[in-house]
Amino acid sequence: MANDGGISRLKRRLNAIPKDVREALGPDMLKSGNELAETMKRLAPEDTGDLKDSIAVTGPGQQTPRYSQPGGEITVPENAVAITVGNEDVRYPHLVEYGTKAAHAQPFFWPAYRLLKKRITGRAKRAASKAVKKHWGK
Numbered sequence: 001m002a003n004d005g006g007i008s009r010l011k012r013r014l015n016a017i018p019k020d021v022r023e024a025l026g027p028d029m030l031k032s033g034n035e036l037a038e039t040m041k042r043l044a045p046e047d048t049g050d051l052k053d054s055i056a057v058t059g060p061g062q063q064t065p066r067y068s069q070p071g072g073e074i075t076v077p078e079n080a081v082a083i084t085v086g087n088e089d090v091r092y093p094h095l096v097e098y099g100t101k102a103a104h105a106q107p108f109f110w111p112a113y114r115l116l117k118k119r120i121t122g123r124a125k126r127a128a129s130k131a132v133k134k135h136w137g138k
Contacts, residue, residue, distance in 0.1 A: 022079050024131035025124060026060065032120040033057040033081035036112055040083065043108035045096060054090040058082045069093050085109060 034057050041052045058064045058076050066073045068084035076082045085093040099105030 020134070021128045021131045024127045024134075025079055028123050028127040029079070029081045030057070030059055032116070032123055033059075033083055036116050036120065037083050039112040039116060040085070040108050043112050045106045045108070050090050051085070051093060051096060054087045054093070055083065055085050056087075058084065067091060 037055050037057045040055050044052045044055070046052060054065075054068070056065055056068065059081055060076050060078050062076055064071065064074050064076065064082050064084045065087050067088050067090075068086045071084075074082070093109070095103070096106050097109050098107075
């Protein structure tokens with residue numbers, strides 16, 4: 001016959017892991033978001049500097065800036081970080097990224113993402129793994 005206390009303990013441990021993993025991922029996600037935003041700023045073309053200044057990192061539970069892209073003003077979900085470009089005065093980031101008939105594309109958003117994707121994914125996996133290992137034996 002199975003030990004009911006052991007099963008209850010195992011269930012408690014398994015239920016605790018997601019919360020611990022979420023808590024462990026938060027700082028690493030913000031670090032990744034800030035790193036990505038800084039890389040975008042370095043790659044963004046500079047005319048007046050307004051485009052670079054409009055790049056923002058928004059953490060979980062916070063509102064993204066109005067008029068930002070993609071999506072405008074939204075609440076960032078738990079375990080997420082949003083990097084947005086644009087504001088009330090800078091309404092043209094997509095035109096810079098993809099170009100128009102009159103102006104060639106000057107990509108900065110997607111190149112930065114592709115450049116850091118592997119590092120960001122690895123950082124998240126390491127944080128999740130560390131949290132699982134840390135809390136598994138409790």
